[in-house]
Amino acid sequence: MAREKIPRQAMPEQDPEERRHNFNEVPYGYTPELAQIEASRCIFCKKPKCIEGCPVEIDIPAFIRLIKDGDFVGAARKIKEANALPAICGRVCPQEEQCEVVCVLGIKYEPVAIGRLERFAADYERENNLITIPEIEPPTGKKVAVVGAGPAGLTVAGELAKLGHEVTIFEALHQPGGVLMYGIPEFRLPKAIVEAEVDYVKKLGVEIIYDAVIGRYMTIDEMLKNYDSIFIGTGAGLPYFMNIPGENLNGVYSANEYLTRSNLMRAYRFPEYDTPIAVSKKVAVLGGGNVAMDAARTALRLGAEEVTVVYRRSRKEMPARIEEIHHAEEEGVILKLLTNPTEIYGDDQGWVRGMRCIRMELGEPDASGRRRPVPIEGSEFDIECDTVVVSIGNGANPLLPQATPGLETNKWGNIIADSKTGATSIPGVYAGGDIVIGAATVILAMGAGKVAAAAMHRYMMGIPEPVTEEESQQTEPEAKSSREK
Amino acid sequence: MNEILTKKILAQGVKEFVIKAPRIARARKAGQFVIVRANETGERIPLTIADADPEAGTITLIFQEVGKTTMLLGTFEEGDSILDVVGPLGKPTHVEKFGTVVCMGGGIGVAPLHPIAKAMKAGGNRVIAIIGARSKDLLIMEDRLKAASHELYVSTDDGTYGVHGFVTDVLQSLIDKGEEINLVVAIGPVPMMAASCKLTKKYNLPTVVSLNPIMVDGTGMCGACRVTVGGKTRFVCVSGPEFDGHQVDFTELVKRQRAYLPQERQSREMFQQQCESHGKQKRTG
Numbered sequence: 001m002a003r004e005k006i007p008r009q010a011m012p013e014q015d016p017e018e019r020r021h022n023f024n025e026v027p028y029g030y031t032p033e034l035a036q037i038e039a040s041r042c043i044f045c046k047k048p049k050c051i052e053g054c055p056v057e058i059d060i061p062a063f064i065r066l067i068k069d070g071d072f073v074g075a076a077r078k079i080k081e082a083n084a085l086p087a088i089c090g091r092v093c094p095q096e097e098q099c100e101v102v103c104v105l106g107i108k109y110e111p112v113a114i115g116r117l118e119r120f121a122a123d124y125e126r127e128n129n130l131i132t133i134p135e136i137e138p139p140t141g142k143k144v145a146v147v148g149a150g151p152a153g154l155t156v157a158g159e160l161a162k163l164g165h166e167v168t169i170f171e172a173l174h175q176p177g178g179v180l181m182y183g184i185p186e187f188r189l190p191k192a193i194v195e196a197e198v199d200y201v202k203k204l205g206v207e208i209i210y211d212a213v214i215g216r217y218m219t220i221d222e223m224l225k226n227y228d229s230i231f232i233g234t235g236a237g238l239p240y241f242m243n244i245p246g247e248n249l250n251g252v253y254s255a256n257e258y259l260t261r262s263n264l265m266r267a268y269r270f271p272e273y274d275t276p277i278a279v280s281k282k283v284a285v286l287g288g289g290n291v292a293m294d295a296a297r298t299a300l301r302l303g304a305e306e307v308t309v310v311y312r313r314s315r316k317e318m319p320a321r322i323e324e325i326h327h328a329e330e331e332g333v334i335l336k337l338l339t340n341p342t343e344i345y346g347d348d349q350g351w352v353r354g355m356r357c358i359r360m361e362l363g364e365p366d367a368s369g370r371r372r373p374v375p376i377e378g379s380e381f382d383i384e385c386d387t388v389v390v391s392i393g394n395g396a397n398p399l400l401p402q403a404t405p406g407l408e409t410n411k412w413g414n415i416i417a418d419s420k421t422g423a424t425s426i427p428g429v430y431a432g433g434d435i436v437i438g439a440a441t442v443i444l445a446m447g448a449g450k451v452a453a454a455a456m457h458r459y460m461m462g463i464p465e466p467v468t469e470e471e472s473q474q475t476e477p478e479a480k481s482s483r484e485k
Numbered sequence: 486m487n488e489i490l491t492k493k494i495l496a497q498g499v500k501e502f503v504i505k506a507p508r509i510a511r512a513r514k515a516g517q518f519v520i521v522r523a524n525e526t527g528e529r530i531p532l533t534i535a536d537a538d539p540e541a542g543t544i545t546l547i548f549q550e551v552g553k554t555t556m557l558l559g560t561f562e563e564g565d566s567i568l569d570v571v572g573p574l575g576k577p578t579h580v581e582k583f584g585t586v587v588c589m590g591g592g593i594g595v596a597p598l599h600p601i602a603k604a605m606k607a608g609g610n611r612v613i614a615i616i617g618a619r620s621k622d623l624l625i626m627e628d629r630l631k632a633a634s635h636e637l638y639v640s641t642d643d644g645t646y647g648v649h650g651f652v653t654d655v656l657q658s659l660i661d662k663g664e665e666i667n668l669v670v671a672i673g674p675v676p677m678m679a680a681s682c683k684l685t686k687k688y689n690l691p692t693v694v695s696l697n698p699i700m701v702d703g704t705g706m707c708g709a710c711r712v713t714v715g716g717k718t719r720f721v722c723v724s725g726p727e728f729d730g731h732q733v734d735f736t737e738l739v740k741r742q743r744a745y746l747p748q749e750r751q752s753r754e755m756f757q758q759q760c761e762s763h764g765k766q767k768r769t770g
Contacts, residue, residue, distance in 0.1 A: 172571070172702070172704050173702065174522060174529075174568075174569045174571075182702075182706075210569070211569050211570065211571040212571075213571060213572070213574065213703075213704055216512065216517075216572065216573055216574060217508055217509065217512055217571075217572065217573070218508065218512065237704065237705060237706035238705050238706070239706070239707065239708045241708070241718065243718075247718065248711055248712075248713060248718060248737055248741065250740060250741060250743075250744040251744075253708075253709075254707060254708040256706055256707045256708065257701060257707035257708055257709045260701055260702060260706070260707050261701065265528060265529070265701065266526075270748065271748070271751055271752050271755055272526060273526045273528075274526060274527050274528040274553060274554060274752055275528040275529070275701075276528075276745040276748035276749070276752075279748075349740065349743075350737065350740030350741070350743075397704065397705050397706065397723075398705070398723070399704055399705055399723055
């Protein structure tokens with residue numbers, strides 16, 4: 001069979017009826033046989049577009065060829081040259097918008113399942129205890145502080161440790177990973193995998209200090225006395241609410257709180273773990289993104305009988321990945337589209353009893369290019385629910401910027417950082433990830449981390465900055481090869 | 486890290502730890518708190534920093550055993566360590582020369598009041614402290630509040646010590662005497678803070694309260710601690726814990742504090758059973 005005719009291989013996964021009652025991971029991942037069949041679909045383009053589509057520029061055809069040839073560990077190491085967290089990215093990256101959307105095979109057939117192959121290679125290496133530590137450059141004597149052990153911070157730390165710098169991460173929570181640990185649920189990203197990939201970063205020589213809220217426990221000014229450069233990757237940690245009546249009733253959560261209780265604090269194992277979470281019958285989740293899908297699917301697994309996602313636009317505008325919406329619907333999550341809540345109402349004890357909603361229709365496109373939802377007059381109706389999870393996004397957490405005089409932020413409170421270097425208004429201080437660009441994806445944060453790490457290395461070592469965009473692009477590969485020496 | 490250097494019992498069910506936490510001891514200011522997690526399966530709870538010694542690198546935590554977590558902490562002994570102590574969190578108390586500041590503390594609220602009274606006194610204010618408890622044997626930190634103030638009044642609900650009545654009764658008598666008061670700080674159970682604010686509102690006395698809602702991360706990330714202040718939702722962990730008491734919706738705060746009562750009861754009962762069976766094993770074994 002011509003390889004173009006081989007269909008894109010599906011990943012075996014848990015049956016929806018079964019999985020909606022447990023927190024185990026949904027897909028089982030490829031077997032070596034499936035991975036090799038899928039890898040054989042790649043036509044190894046001379047000018048591969050997939051690499052450009054990847055925010056951290058993994059040499060995708062090279063690792064796929066290694067899988068095809070049966071060198072699975074080699075494939076994992078090839079990925080790790082560009083990405084220290086492949087088992088995580090293979091699971092949570094929106095490949096359909098990045099590497100896979102530009103895959104040439106996708107024009108006529110379906111694109112190569114790059115994400116599934118990445119996941120396979122990383123899992124194979126880890127599960128067979130074949131993870132090794134790459135060569136680390138000799139110590140430079142430079143010290144780096146990283147604020148936040150999320151995807152951006154871990155990437156910066158790993159990159160700079162490999163270059164011989166002494167890196168310390170300061171993490172506010174008691175576990176590493178940021179959103180990977182508190183936000184994304186176990187059934188989508190097992191925490192043991194996050195721990196294993198963080199462990200890899202630690203083995204590169206990175207130290208992590210927990211329970212360290214920078215801005216309170218220590219300021220950036222104080223840190224500048226002890227470190228040669230600092231990276232701020234504190235994430236988008238300030239949940240938005242709808243600002244409608246009833247939002248402070250008991251049973252109303254931000255998605256951050258709901259997921260943090262369940263994931264980081266393991267409330268799904270209450271009372272073995274002490275942190276409680278609402279015991280719900282009917283749950284309404286407000287919002288249409290990946291986080292809303294995570295919250296809805298978590299609610300099902302916590303035992304809710306009925307879970308409804310309420311979103312004000314139509315299915316087409318939902319920001320969630322198609323795969324996540326599909327998984328949620330398979331498990332029984334109900335989508336109530338073109339619907340907007342106007343009020344949450346409760347009983348006299350302060351508990352949620354329901355939500356008043358209004359139907360919407362799509363009008364003219366707004367600033368985001370999506371058609372603006374407009375309320376249909378007189379179409380109000382009620383949804384009965386005892387828990388509401390508000391999942392409409394996050395703003396910039398003001399804690400660190402407020403405690404850091406001279407650190408410039410924009411009108412939304414995001415730190416202003418140069419997109420080519422991550423440099424902030426304070427010399428030696430860099431920033432990246434959600435605290436700069438607003439709530440986005442794990443891989444974009446990692447991409448920003450890579451850019452910042454390269455610039456921080458140049459800053460500390462006295463290497464001149466590239467001047468223009470063209471030059472920057474031309475010198476990037478050089479900077480990389482000099483690193484690999 | 487976070488080793489318990491000394492443990493004291495201040496009253497029935499009220500314990501005091503002095504903990505080694507040098508960086509927090511240096512960085513903290515009056516009014517700030519920490520979040521603690523006792524062990525691997527533990528929840529995160531906020532506790533006010535009752536005192537600190539930056540030279541010795543220690544902070545003082547005082548807590549009342551009301552739920553599983555505080556009961557578990559109560560079983561910790563000197564030499565044990567608390568797994569996680571995060572802080573200092575929250576905004577420090579705003580201290581300036583106000584004039585005469587009345588610092589009122591009810592029950593366990595005397596603990597968070599202590600550093601504020603100290604800071605107000607150090608800031609050049611005349612500090613009148615009023616502390617109270619249900620009964621004499623539940624009163625804590627009398628000598629320390631005496632040292633942190635210029636005048637100290639004590640009340641007990643049952644009259645077993647000091648003035649027979651509430652701390653608000655003492656404040657009323659000060660007002661009646663014509664005492665000129667520039668600021669009131671009231672910390673304690675919500676009904677006590679609500680009653681204090683009701684009284685001070687009548688006389689237009691600016692009043693600061695320190696709130697203790699349920700929290701998880703303590704950095705503004707989750708919003709579990711939201712309260713309504715002046716009709717607006719605020720996160721106590723980053724915008725507080727101190728607010729203008731006349732603007733706080735105490736009714737909502739009480740309801741929100743009760744959000745997990747059934748689960749809290751379940752945890753507490755399980756823990757008590759474990760302690761009992763552990764105790765029996767010890768006796769028979």
